[in-house]
Amino acid sequence: MSMRVAWARWYWVVILTTSAARTASDWLDCAHIATCKCKWSSGKKTASCASGDLRRPPTLSSDIQVLDLHDNPLRNLPQEVFSNIGLLNLQRLNLRATNLRSIHPDAFLELRILIEVDLGDNDLAHLPKDIFRGNERLRLVVLTNNPLTALIADQFPPLPHLRMLLLDGCRLRSIHTNALRNLKSLETIDLRRNQLTFLRLITFSLPALKTVSLSGNPWKCDCRLREFKDWFLESKLGTEDLLCVEPTAQAGNKWRNVPSESMSCPPEVRTSTLVVRAEVGVATSFGCWVHGVPKPTVSWLFDGIDVHNSSVDCDMEETETTVEEDSEERVPGSVRWVNITLLNVTSSAAGEWSCVAKSVAGEARAIISLVLPRSQTATARTAPGIPQLLGVVFGALGILATLGFIGAVACWHLRRRTVPPSRSFIDQEKRLIDASVVVSCDRSIGSMASPCDFEMTEQSLGDDQPRTCSFEPVHITIEGTPGTFPPPPAEFAVPVPYGNIFISVQVAGRGEPGKYPDLLSGGATLPRRNRSCCTAPAYDNMGPRVTATGSSTWSLPGASSEHPEASETPVLTLPPPPPEFVSL
Known part of the structure; x- marks a missing residue:
């Protein structure tokens, strides 16, 4: 009995060893794809297919955990491209320099244990919203050197484990205030070498944020950057020196050397209409929208004269408001409506009304035309004097006499040509002619x-x-x-x-x-x-x-x-x- 048990044990050991060797040889062969090399790397089953002139991800063993496809002309990634070939165990995916121009929003769907993805050095001008939906274990996303121009609201889905986001070397001009709000664990964001002129503080209100890299952007040190600059210098999120490019008065100055009170914006004035139609004796109201930092003073002018110094009976009222969420270029809380009410419109109130906003940063104005209905008036003409009347009468008579004379002369000449000469007869001849006709x-x-x-x-x-x-x-x-x-x-x-x-x-x-x-x-x-x-x-x-x-x-x-x-x-x-x- 003991001999039989010993032989059985050795049998199963041999079988398992042979099966394991066969399985190992399957993924190591990289499915016999000559351009790919499969190996163990850092304890991961890795398939290196770099520079293999591949047009699509290769069909490899489902055991592959790391796939390196950089420097292949993939150009685009269709829907569920990796899950369709069975690569559901991917943890790291290198797609750098693969000429990617478009990515389907569900290209990475079902890759639930994906940890890192590198999309750097491609031609991605647009990043689909929720592109990493379902990749909740992501920790690193690299988008370096792509021609991205903007990050929209909720650009990324909830990624509770994402620690690092690299966007350096792109062409970002704007980042929506809600673009990063789903990245609660984000610690590092790299925004160097972009086209950013200002940022909003609320955009980076992330609890785990530790490092923000912002150098190499054309910062405009005005009122829009004022709040973020003060917060960034106090937060110690970056150690690099940031320089102002605009306005001209601040060009070349470091952020820490620019006083916050000097970071102002010229006033903006707008009106909801250009023409106001009113009626005499009826009250009417109109107003202007004013923005500026520091807060500008506003006055109304009528035909170039301040209404407070004129006889116009009117009231002025200011209403504070906020900037719309989609208005990313203005500082919130610095907007107001300034309305004016004419209590009793008269004909003298018709004309140009100007809304003028002034501050240390400049001046702006908008013009509203107040028009009234046209009144129909009749103008009586004075009767002409006796001398003028006589002159008109005699002039008309003279013209008629001249025309009559000309007509008589013309008729006389015509009669001479057409009427035969008359003959004279004596009485007997006339009687003879009368009797003969x-x-x-x-x-x-x-x-x-x-x-x-x-x-x-x-x-x-x-x-x-x-x-x-x-x-x-x-x-x-x-x-x-x-x-x-x-x-x-x-x-x-x-x-x-x-x-x-x-x-x-x-x-x-x-x-x-x-x-x-x-x-x-x-x-x-x-x-x-x-x-x-x-x-x-x-x-x-x-x-x-x-x-x-x-x-x-x-x-x-x-x-x-x-x-x-x-x-x-x-x-x-x-x-x-x-x-x-x-x-x-």
């Missing part, structure tokens, strides 16, 4: 102006053709002695605008056969002109003629003169003409 169709004077109305026409009474636009012929018999007669007057030889005149001549007495006087200087007949423009049928120029005997004949081509047709035209016999008519 017969209008056989209804036409206006305008229609008689047509050229066809001036033609000398004669239509035979026996002609069956309808007469349209013609005159009834009138035959005139002139008795006289045989012999030579003078030519007819021009009024009877040339068509005139008062109608067509047909003349037949009967000579008393007998002369030689076939011989008749030349009354018309061209023959014993009156030719017709073409009526192509009238509505009657057209005929040639050899139409009906009036002979010297008073008869009418057709002298068409081929017509015989030996058988003249008897004229049916009635003959109007007039008494013998007077001598003056014969002389025509």
Whole structure:
């Protein structure tokens, strides 16, 4: 029995030793990744994969406690990148100089025993809020040399064991007052070589804080830094000398050599509106917002005159207030509203009201315009005097007279050009003309102006053709002695605008056969002109003629003169003409 027990013991020893050797060889082989070396270091299972040109964290044994990935081009860390490959036992993680530009907020989720993480020398311009959520055992966070510009409120989740936070060499310009409030165990914070100009005391109200490094920042020694400077020098949190860069009067001075009372800020003045509309007889109020350290004095000016020295009936009231939490650039408790109330607005109160704040650090002002409704007024115009009225009347009359004269001259010239010259007739001629003008169709004077109305026409009474636009012929018999007669007057030889005149001549007495006087200087007949423009049928120029005997004949081509047709035209016999008519 004893021999059997002894062999059993040796069997299990061999089995356990072989299994342990096999397990040890698994993590030491680094999963056969050539760029990684696995070893024991400081009592920790360490995988060193530095400068291995890795694009993502390698899949290693879950026993790995320390992972060094520095100098690999990772560029980004996706969600739960380490827990997804089984590296849940990581305690230290080195990601320095891995070209990281973005990190998912849950990249380190489930790494519950993570103690240290180094993210230095990367390109992180933005740090996700609560980036280390779930990493409650963290003691050291390194963010050195990243282009971070700000730390927002609650930048870090509750990390009860975090002792050291390194932010040196970044580009921080502002740190929210609540950025570090969840780091109750923070002992050391390094903020060297950033772009900080001031800090707030409340930001570093941490119970375990022992060291604050602030050198290498362009500190502006004004009222915003005043409170923090006094606290920092008394707290003994740092041993380095801090220098002022601004304002110019304090440039190059050490903090300990700058009196607190000289660290002031010029006043700021703002108004909620630029224009105030009021009504006459009604009270109105307006005000300005004033900030400054030391506390500035405030006065109201109306059109450049202090209201206390003017006749304006008003009251002034000041109300202290605080700076909003998000307003990180102002000192809390140094802000107030200065209001003014006009008890009885009058028209004289309209204009520019100025809120002026003054202190040893400078002066500032803001302007408010008080406007009233426009009043509608009517202005009576004075009546013009008698001399002015007469001048206007005579001037108008003169202008009218001049225009009338010019118009008369123009009409006279035009009439001379368009109206034919008048002719003078004796009484008998007028009676003769009146008896000879017969209008056989209804036409206006305008229609008689047509050229066809001036033609000398004669239509035979026996002609069956309808007469349209013609005159009834009138035959005139002139008795006289045989012999030579003078030519007819021009009024009877040339068509005139008062109608067509047909003349037949009967000579008393007998002369030689076939011989008749030349009354018309061209023959014993009156030719017709073409009526192509009238509505009657057209005929040639050899139409009906009036002979010297008073008869009418057709002298068409081929017509015989030996058988003249008897004229049916009635003959109007007039008494013998007077001598003056014969002389025509």
